[in-house]
Amino acid sequence: MRLLALVPILFLIGCASTTVPVTMNFPEAPEPLLMEPEKLDTFPEDADQLSDILQNSTVNYGKYRELQLKFKQWQRWYDINRKLHKDTQEN
Amino acid sequence: MWLLQLIPSSWLEFMAVAILVAGVVLFFAGKIFKHVPFFRQYNLPMRVIGFILLLLGAYFNGGLGVELEYRERIAEMEQRIAVAEAKSQEENVKIVETIVTETKIVKEDTAETTYLIEQMKEQIDKQGCEISPQVIELYNEGITGRGK
Numbered sequence: 001m002r003l004l005a006l007v008p009i010l011f012l013i014g015c016a017s018t019t020v021p022v023t024m025n026f027p028e029a030p031e032p033l034l035m036e037p038e039k040l041d042t043f044p045e046d047a048d049q050l051s052d053i054l055q056n057s058t059v060n061y062g063k064y065r066e067l068q069l070k071f072k073q074w075q076r077w078y079d080i081n082r083k084l085h086k087d088t089q090e091n
Numbered sequence: 092m093w094l095l096q097l098i099p100s101s102w103l104e105f106m107a108v109a110i111l112v113a114g115v116v117l118f119f120a121g122k123i124f125k126h127v128p129f130f131r132q133y134n135l136p137m138r139v140i141g142f143i144l145l146l147l148g149a150y151f152n153g154g155l156g157v158e159l160e161y162r163e164r165i166a167e168m169e170q171r172i173a174v175a176e177a178k179s180q181e182e183n184v185k186i187v188e189t190i191v192t193e194t195k196i197v198k199e200d201t202a203e204t205t206y207l208i209e210q211m212k213e214q215i216d217k218q219g220c221e222i223s224p225q226v227i228e229l230y231n232e233g234i235t236g237r238g239k
Contacts, residue, residue, distance in 0.1 A: 006146055006149075008149070024172045024175065024176075025172075025176070027176070027179045028179075028183070029183070030183045030184075030186045030187045030190070031187070032186075032187055032190045032191070033186070033190075040234045040235070041234075042231040042234050042235060043222075043227050043230050043231050043234075045224070045227060047222070047227075048221055048222045048223075048227075049212075049215075049216045049221070049222065050215050050216055050218060050220045050222065051208055051209075051211070051212045051215040051216050052222070053222055053230065054208050054215065055205055055208050055209075058201055058204045058205050058208065059201060059205065060234065061201070062197055062198065062200065062201030065197045065200075066194055066197050066198075069189075069190060069193050069194065069197065070190060073186050073189060073190055076182075076186060077182070077183070077186055080178075080179070080182045081179055081182075084175040084178055084179055085175070087171065087175060088168065088171040088172050088175050
């Protein structure tokens, strides 16, 4: 009869042997955010006028603003997905 | 224990209780049959098998409670993840829309400014400010970096 003491012990061991196999897949980032950034245009060596340098700077500033926009959208994507991931983990 | 996930909950519940009940019945039947002349010879195997089933039944019943709780939790987690993935996709679409719209604005801005510069070219260059090769070199280093 003393061996019957094993019954509650095994009951408790059974309670402690399960794991949850559910994980969230890593989210996909939008395609435009994964594109290679454009390189800035260098100033042509044959150009020597003030208007040429203005043209060149304007084009490069435009490229910078496009990158700035994408950078902000990366931050937005990260914040959203971090929050969504956190929501799935909370009880 | 992961194999248990392939078996439906109702079957598991039935099996766990059935094994436990069979164990209890066999174990105590073995005890009783010890005093019955014809069945006396079977009492030891009955008690041994009954005891083993009793232990297995206790183990399965303990694990079953947790297993069912985890199944519920897994279903809840899967639902949450599905909602999160759908929201993430929705947000991706919004992000792409923002990028497309605002990139178009930036490109139009740049085109307008370069057009204006083109229009005012003579006026700008009339100042007589000539860009020397050294200035071009320094300017380009600012763009590409000095490679250090």
